[in-house]
Amino acid sequence: xxxxxxxxxxxxxxxxxxxxxxxxxxxxxxxxxxxxxxxxxxxxxxxxxxxxxxxxxxxxxxxxxxxxxxxxxxxxxxxxxxxxxxxxxxxxxxxxxxxxxxxxxxxxxxxxxxxxxxxxxxxxxxxxxxxxxxxxxxxxxxxxxxxxxxxxxxxxxxxxxxxxxxxxxxxxxxxxxxxxxxxxxxxxxxxxxxxxxxx
Numbered sequence: 001x002x003x004x005x006x007x008x009x010x011x012x013x014x015x016x017x018x019x020x021x022x023x024x025x026x027x028x029x030x031x032x033x034x035x036x037x038x039x040x041x042x043x044x045x046x047x048x049x050x051x052x053x054x055x056x057x058x059x060x061x062x063x064x065x066x067x068x069x070x071x072x073x074x075x076x077x078x079x080x081x082x083x084x085x086x087x088x089x090x091x092x093x094x095x096x097x098x099x100x101x102x103x104x105x106x107x108x109x110x111x112x113x114x115x116x117x118x119x120x121x122x123x124x125x126x127x128x129x130x131x132x133x134x135x136x137x138x139x140x141x142x143x144x145x146x147x148x149x150x151x152x153x154x155x156x157x158x159x160x161x162x163x164x165x166x167x168x169x170x171x172x173x174x175x176x177x178x179x180x181x182x183x184x185x186x187x188x189x190x191x192x193x194x195x196x197x198x199x
């Protein structure tokens with residue numbers, strides 16, 4: 001499967017105040033992306049789904065976002081799966097073009113070097129329906145963050161800029177469960193969701 005988002009364009013026109021401003025005040029931006037994915041049967045109960053998205057923005061160029069997912073169904077009502085992916089948050093005008101005040105001398109002079117923030121995410125989970133009325137899911141995840149945005153002192157020592165010099169980790173477990181009462185009414189459902197980070 002291949003899908004393509006045609007080029008999108010946005011024009012930003014702002015009137016700066018004295019304390020905060022975007023420079024330049026008028027800016028046109030373009031974004032585009034293409035996505036490809038394929039599914040391969042590795043056996044009667046084992047599937048591999050792999051894909052990638054290419055996203056282009058005016059600040060950092062083309063970003064590559066791969067993902068892969070392996071799913072094993074040992075029984076009709078039980079599924080084990082694992083996934084790995086890379087995702088980014090591309091810079092926006094707030095990261096690159098923000099100035100305080102809007103006229104020099106500046107205390108904050110944008111972030112010409114602010115990169116895309118990157119997350120590498122690894123997940124493993126189980127989804128099951130042990131009884132007709134009850135289903136549940138358990139997912140463990142690990143996220144490795146890189147190039148998180150920071151405020152740095154310019155080498156001149158006279159103002160701040162945005163950069164991407166921070167790293168981070170996030171680990172957790174997400175639980176989901178559903179109970180459908182077949183005796184009171186089939187439309188009556190109870191659902192429970194919990195996301196517990198532990199890093």
